[in-house]
Amino acid sequence: MAKRKNVIAPEAQAMDLVAQDQQNKRIAAQQTLESLGFNLKEYDLFMYIQMGRNIFNLHGWSGIIGGKILSAIKENEPHGEFGRALAEIGIEPRQAQRYMNIASRYGKHDNLSHLSNSKLSVLDDFTDPELEKFAAGKEVRGLTLDAIDQLTASQARNKLRETEKKLESQKSHYKEETERLKAEKERLQEIADHGYELTKKEKVAKAVDAKLKELQKELFLSVGQARFFFSKALNIIATARQLEGVTFPQLEKWAKEEYAELAGFKELFEALDDDLNYIHVDKGDESR
16 A cells, blocks of 8 residues: 655645745845945945835835935935935935934844835834844744734734733733732721721721821921911012112002012912811811
8 A cells, every 4th residue: 555645734835935935035135235235345326326226116125225225325425415316216305214214223133124114114113122022033012023924014013903902901900900909908907907897988087087198298298388488478578678778669669569469368378277277176167
């Protein structure tokens, strides 16, 4: 009986072809970079312009490669010559700056040189550590370099959104669980402190006491600041009255210019006094 040959499933064959295609693209991208003369000691404007024309006319070209070409021209040419070089290549200055920014952000990662501009834009929100990890082939936010090679830019964005939704759901669940555990800890502490679980009314009173302590700190801080500035205002008035040669009409005119503000201060002081008397047991009416 003849031995049965090993048959590779069509799906596996397709995946192998995709992987090989992406590997070929990476090799081609690296060869393109080398062919551009980035490793050459001598810079040649004509060569870079020609390569710029070729790169920007390719379908699905990488902004990293194009940006490196433009950056090299800008670094080696005066401002006016750089503008003329852009015109010869056929690219606007604003677009050129965009591609140079792409090269600046992603250019140090050789493994990303084959990615199209649309796929690079998927990585815009990645932090520098995340980008370095991603370029090394590790998973970041549910996405890997091999995965983005096999996905469209739109599919890659959707995958990131799905991962972000899962993370948000996990954070929400963690927050709810943390609050539940905190409430349970407080309940057990109440039993330990009082020998029983506090009633709803007692819990409200306890929460109010805690909030009042916070407000008390703010109140006395504000009162202290008010006393300081009020004392400072009195010193300013006293200094004005003691000026050598000052006359009463001058002081009267000087004071009237800000009298409206001073009158308003009196009203505020009276309102503060009323409110303090209202809540003071010894001075206020406890039945109010």
